[in-house]
Amino acid sequence: MNDSLSLDAKLLAESGEGDNAAPLSVSEISGSLKRVVEDSFGYVRIRGEISGYKRAASGHVYLALKDDKAVLDGVMWKGNAGRLPFQPEDGIEVVVSGKLTTYPGRSKYQVVIDKMELAGEGALMQLFEKLKAKLQTEGLFDQDRKRAIPFLPKTIGVVTSPTGSVIRDILHRLADRCPSHVVVWPVLVQGDGAAKQITGAINGFSNMADDGPGARPDLIIVARGGGSIEDLWSFNEEEVVRAVADCSIPVISAVGHETDTTLCDFAADLRAPTPTAAAEMAVPVRAEWLASLSETKARMARSVQRGFATAQERLEAQRRLMPALTDLLRPHQQRVDELSDGMKYAMGQNVGQARSRFSASEGALRPAMLRQRLATGQGRLERLDLPVTLVKRPLDDAKQRLDSLWRLAQQVSPDGPLKRGYARISTLDGGFVGSRDKALSAGAVNLHFHDGEVGAQITGEPVAKPKKTPQKAGPKTSRVKKPADDRQQDLF
Incomplete structure (x- = not known):
């Protein structure tokens, strides 16, 4: 097994002969790369097309610059982003100035942008047309x-x-x-x-x-x-x-x-x-406006004058066609004369007829005739003898009905029982108190007796009866049980 292993493959890292370089950490090598990049590219100007433009909530701007072969990430801090003379958008070609640096957290390099400019008038017109199309779509134009x-x-x-x-x-x-x-x-x-x-x-x-x-x-x-x-x-x-x-x-x-x-x-x-x-x-133009007003005023005056002249001509033509005033009044004057004569004749006739009626009734108004009619009426009145009972009986009946109604009124009167020791309770404004709840809600009441009134205050609780004083013990009196009454009969 050991024979198959290479001499350089070891389980533990060891320093060999002549090896005096200690291994670097990831952070150390990342820092070295960052310094090398920043020292070599401390100031650069880069031309490219904006892609993935995004402004964070912090105000920083993140984007990518690209051409047909490569892509470079970029960042623009809040202070520089706030001074941009235009609004960047994806697809716009720009020239940026800044420095290259690395981002050790993701092993990537990026450009920190200090300044951004449009890459010529073509890019500016491209941005113009894009913004115009956007606003036109919204209906602003x-x-x-x-x-x-x-x-x-x-x-x-x-x-x-x-x-x-x-x-x-x-x-x-x-x-x-x-x-x-x-x-x-x-x-x-x-x-x-x-x-x-x-x-x-x-x-x-x-x-x-x-x-x-x-x-x-x-x-x-x-x-x-x-x-x-x-x-x-x-x-x-x-x-x-x-x-x-x-x-x-x-x-x-x-x-x-x-x-x-x-x-x-x-x-x-x-x-x-x-x-x-x-x-x-x-x-x-004020002068032209005043001239126009003057011309309008003159035209208005001429129009009014023409209308007035036309109205005068029409009035004169109508006046010639109308008859004279005297001709219109003469038939009416003649009619008035005829009516006046007829009225005089009618009044004479009415006066004559009235005199005839007065003469016809004058004989009935003589004093002798009036005295005769008076004597006749007195005789008829003396001969009229009415029995006294015909007059007295209706009066007696009416008096009996009145007495019955009065007795009934005394019976139903609320003050009737007062003479028998009762009292009537009323509120201060005269209302009737007929229940305990109404008495409690009234508070203060009046008590009506047959000989006057007294005021009272409702406390809400009944007054307790006074306790009886115990009597001194005396000689007991023997009670003799009475014999049952022999006269009591059995009910059953």
């Missing part, structure tokens, strides 16, 4: 989201740099066309932090209250001068585009020159080729 620009805004909010020529051009054009109240929200228009400031300005205008301390704009102009696609990239950032689309105030996008296009232009309610053109779109 739909026409039905567009709102009408107010005809004459009272206040215009401008989001731009306060030091550039853009704001001067806008103010100059507004002053020429129609002086308006302008509120400028100063922001950076390119470089680090520009997108964040632009987003904050748009949201700030949108969230202003109508009754707040500052005038809330009726229109917002987002403006910037011309430049390369890198200079205008802040207006392609997703947060800026979403802020423009979600703004509660109509927005005019005036970024760059006429040939420049940004995603902000697609999300805005109206795109202007230049900032100056945005000012022209925002307000009408």
Whole structure:
């Protein structure tokens, strides 16, 4: 068995002759490799396509750079990731700067990225088209989201740099066309932090209250001068585009020159080729507007005059066709005269008939006739002799019924038993107390006796009878049992 074993194969590790190198641990060799890699590749620039991009909850960014033959892992710490001028996505070709290092925990090497840039305008346009397609799929560029620009805004909010020529051009054009109240929200228009400031300005205008301390704009102009696609990239950032689309105030996008296009232009309610053109779109020409108002006023006056003249002509034509007022009144005047004559004749007739009736009844009203009728009535009354019993009997019957009802009332009266030693209990407001529960709930009651009332307080417990005082023992009296009464008969 031992013959088949090789001389170099041993169960225990031993140091041979001339072997003065102790074995290295895994950590030691990993550390050595890390130092060699970092010393040899302390600063590198690498070009590749982003794959597996992920931002952790800590803010660190993890990704892989690849080409058609190899893949290299990369990491970008939170501080550098927060200063990225664009939003990385898978498939975008970039150039990164940093250093190579190893990750001993997994025996792998990776690049620690300090700076990331797009690899030329082609990569930038590729990122532009990908973001545009994404936002368009969400409906942020739909026409039905567009709102009408107010005809004459009272206040215009401008989001731009306060030091550039853009704001001067806008103010100059507004002053020429129609002086308006302008509120400028100063922001950076390119470089680090520009997108964040632009987003904050748009949201700030949108969230202003109508009754707040500052005038809330009726229109917002987002403006910037011309430049390369890198200079205008802040207006392609997703947060800026979403802020423009979600703004509660109509927005005019005036970024760059006429040939420049940004995603902000697609999300805005109206795109202007230049900032100056945005000012022209925002307000009408005051002189032209006043001239139009004057022309409208003149047309209105002419229309009113024509209508008045036409009405006068029609009235005159109607007046000529209408008969004279005297001609209309004469038939009625004649009718009034006829009715007046008829009324006089009728009144005479009525008076004559009334006189005839009065004369006919005058004889019956003579004093002698009245005295005769009076005497006749007195004689008839004296001859009328009614028996007394016919009058007295109904009175007696009525009195008996009244006495019966009175006796019945005394019997059912609650105060009737009071004379026999009873008392009637009532509450303080006069209510009847007829049970123990009602007495307990009343508390204080009145006791009615036949000779008056007294008050009482209900305690809730019956008063105990007083104990009888025991009498002193005296001589016992012998009781003699009486003999049974012989007269008691047996009941059975």
